[in-house]
Amino acid sequence: MTESRVAIVTGAARGxxxxxxxxxxxxxxxxxxxDLDEKQCAETVSAIEAGGGKALAVGADVADAEQVQGAVDRVAAELGSPTVLxxxxxxxxxxxxxKMSEDDWDTVMNVHLxxxxxxxxxxQKHMVEAKWGRIVNLSSTSALGNRGQANYSTAKAGLQGLTKTLAIELGKFGITANAIAPGFIATDMTKATAERVGMSFEDFTNAAVSQIPVARAGKPEDIANTVSFFADERSGFVSGQVIYVAGGPKA
Known part of the structure; x- marks a missing residue:
């Protein structure tokens, strides 16, 4: 494996x-x-540093090519070449x-895809140079279709196609690409969804859990643990895969 042990995580301020x-x-x-707002990243960075780790907060809109390049260049300059994304x-x-507006559609496509x-x-440039890399894309069980989410489900399905193509193109450089499709995970985002549909978060969670075979809601750590495997040396022969981390086959 490359000596560079630098990872980039987008949307890393919370959840x-x-x-x-x-x-x-x-x-x-x-x-x-x-994350979009650099200040919002402070809590994540502080938690990592308190545990003896090293982290850098970077504000960037991932849908803006210039900001993305600037963010990656800054990480490379201050932490080292990133080989996990x-x-x-x-x-x-x-x-x-x-009722879905063009803006509703475009915003979701721009951020996710x-x-x-x-x-x-x-x-990928840093990974190719290192001859080692790991890309993990966050899909969703919504990729299978979900009422009220024509935009989100399309974007999350699209990420599965992107993942498989990256795996094919980048494999010869020692780079794997995989996707994780979370089911119901208790986060600020799911709380916001509960509010939008007019339910208490407890009732919303209980309704979701009743459909989940392992009979509990997912935690952010459940996804983080799966990312950890994909980012590791041990997963080197696993590429182009979509794993549903949902407490069941399609919860």
Whole structure:
């Protein structure tokens, strides 16, 4: 493996991204913590540093090519060449099709799909030079279809196609690309969804859990643990795969 132990996690200010950044730091990576607002990354960075790790907060809009390149260059200059990329940044603009605006559609596509493409394109150079790399894209069980999420489910399905293509193109350079499709994970984002549909978070969670075979809600750490495996040397023969971390086959 390359000596560079630097990872980048997008959308890492909270939720799954923050848990993933902390876990990768525990695994020995210096972590570029990227989110739209650099100040929002302070908590994640502080937690990593308190545990003896190294992290850098970087503010960037992943849908903006210039900001993405600037963020990756800054991580490379201050922490070292990144060889692990976790594309986690995401937004929700849920609505039924007849009420969904073009802006609702474009915003979700830009953050999830364009953002993951731009980040992968910017970081792959460092991985190719190192002859080792790991790309992990965050999909969702919504990729299988979900009422009120024409935009989000399309973007999350698209990420699975991107993942498989990156695996094919980059494999010869020692780079793997895999996707994780979380099911119901208790985060600020799912709390916001509960509010939008007019339910208490407890009732919303209980309704979700009733459909999950392992009979509990997912935690951000459940996803972070799976990222940890994909980012590790041990997963070198696993590429182009989508793993549903959902407490069941399609929860």
């Amino acid at each position: 799954i991204g923050a848990a993933t950044a902390k876990r990768l730091a525990e695994d020995g990576f210096a972590v570029g913590v990227i 976790v594309n986690n940044a995401g937004v929700l603009r849920d609505n039924m099709l007849f 364009r953002g993951s493409f731009l980040m992968a394109r910017a970081v």
